[in-house]
Amino acid sequence: MIWLLAGAALATVIALAAAAFWLVRRSGGSRLDSPEDAMLAAEQALAGFVALSAAIGFDGKAALVFGEGLRVALVKARPRQAAARDITWSDTRATREGLLVATRDWRLGTVLIAGLDNLDVRRLAPQLTRGIDKPRAA
16 A cells, blocks of 8 residues: 555656646746847847847846847747847837737747837847937928
């Protein structure tokens, strides 16, 4: 009888460990914890990219990194290593949930940077938004 109980307890522990492993793998298991993490990932992944500032989504799954020469990079947390892609400002769209970025890369798809808005971008990279709000001369 004792062996039956010990076997059931062992099976329960193994099942719980497998469920925890599956949940971590499914959620990605990684996140961007600081702007410095996002900036480093962009510099490592993109040739010649010099990061100046970064804005991370509140869930830590994605970030925008602003670099020299008006370069903008999207950084997405991945299970093993963060992925980064150059984007243009026209690839972004503001939504209620945050900024939506069309990467034009089938592996990353469209990425939501949760909680990020245009005011964050204006604060961190004013050079990108200069002239947007000015009326055009007729």
